[in-house]
Amino acid sequence: MKNILVVENSKEQIYLLTLILNRIGFNILVETNLVSILDTIDTKNIVAVILDIMLPEISGDILIKKIRYIYPTVPIIMITALKNVDMERICLSTGANYYLVKPVLLEDMEQIFKQYL
Secondary structure (H helix, E strand, C coil), rough: CCEEEEECHHHHHHHHHHHHHHHHECCCCCCCCCHHHHHHHCCEEEEEEEEECCCCCCHHHHHHHHHHCCCCCCCEEEEEEECCCHHHHHHHHHCCCCCEEEECCHHHHHHHHHHHC
């Protein structure tokens, strides 16, 4: 199975994303620490990153820039509980490929991963 990195601090969301992504053929790796996130992308053959905007250590829109600088081609899907047009614009302009509002749906993930992978 291909590995997807999930950067999310909600256990419920991690569980839901694991169910969805396992169902469409992906393995999930979960990280929340900034150093571990970059190391995992580098060492675990990550094919995509799913990133929550609201993280305890760093804002998701800032983390996008760091990931994009080092890994310019890895697909990044932003997820958030709040639909915010300004934040969506910021995330997409700083390098996110998609911006999804929670709860994430199986159909959305299938469509995204068919396009990118």
